[in-house]
Amino acid sequence: MFRDHPQSPIEAADRQAFKGPTTFPYDPLMRVTVTLEPVTQQKMTVATGADGDLSMHSLARTCGLEEKLGGELTLYWIEGYGGGVFLPFGDATSGTETYGGGRYLLDTIKGANLGGARPDGTLVLDFNFAYFPSCAYSSRYVCPLAPPGNRLKGAVRAGERHPER
Numbered sequence: 001m002f003r004d005h006p007q008s009p010i011e012a013a014d015r016q017a018f019k020g021p022t023t024f025p026y027d028p029l030m031r032v033t034v035t036l037e038p039v040t041q042q043k044m045t046v047a048t049g050a051d052g053d054l055s056m057h058s059l060a061r062t063c064g065l066e067e068k069l070g071g072e073l074t075l076y077w078i079e080g081y082g083g084g085v086f087l088p089f090g091d092a093t094s095g096t097e098t099y100g101g102g103r104y105l106l107d108t109i110k111g112a113n114l115g116g117a118r119p120d121g122t123l124v125l126d127f128n129f130a131y132f133p134s135c136a137y138s139s140r141y142v143c144p145l146a147p148p149g150n151r152l153k154g155a156v157r158a159g160e161r162h163p164e165r
Contacts, residue, residue, distance in 0.1 A: 009134035009141055021131065022163035030127040030158035034064035039074065049142035055079040056086060056144070062125070070153030073125075075106070089130070090146040092155040097162060102146030103130040105159075130159025 003010055003018045010018050043057045056076040065072050069091065076086045090102035105125060133143035 009137040011138055021160045023128075023159060024157045024161050026128050027158050030156065032065060032068065032125050032127070033122050034062040034125055035122050036060035036075070037063050044076070044147065046144040047142065048144070054144055059085065062123070065125075065152065068154065069156060071151065073150050073152070074147075086144075087125075087150075088133075088144060088146040089150045089152060089156075091152040093157060093161070094146075094151075097155075097157070098160065099132045099136040099162070101133065101135065101143070102150070103156075103159060104133055105130050127156050127158040130156065132160050 002008060002020065003015050008015065037060060039058045039061050041057050041059075043055060045053050045055045048054050056078045059075045059077045061074050062072045073087060073089050076088075078084050078086050085106050086104070087106035088102050088104050091098075094100055094102050105127060133145070134141040135143040135145075
């Protein structure tokens with residue numbers, strides 16, 4: 001479907017040869033449970049080309065990644081366009097083993113919520129499901145990338161990666 005869907009980010013000329021995203025081997029240690037801390041709401045607007053602007057605001061900050069991955073991440077709420085939780089991030093593999101602009105982990109607008117909130121107030125972040133934004137595949141897309149505060153110092157060798165590396 002990723003290759004053949006009319007809205008695929010894969011360029012039409014490249015679709016037949018596209019064999020699907022390349023991923024790191026599944027690593028159960030990259031499935032992490034975090035707690036969420038409240039944050040002062042900060043609004044951010046990103047120009048997304050022909051699609052107009054995308055507005056979002058900070059929703060919460062993770063607690064529980066610092067020791068393992070060298071930082072914490074801010075979750076955002078996308079305003080408009082269906083709304084939803086959004087978690088872009090960069091890490092030590094960005095620009096070498098993975099897309100330089102970072103990857104997405106949660107994007108509930110698109111149904112990418114492969115972890116989930118628990119009744120005890122914790123959130124499962126399974127980095128094995130991290131994926132490239134559409135702009136990694138095509139210049140037809142302008143995507144919101146991981147903001148500077150969502151860059152982990154550690155390497156997340158889980159999820160989507162460059163096939164040639």
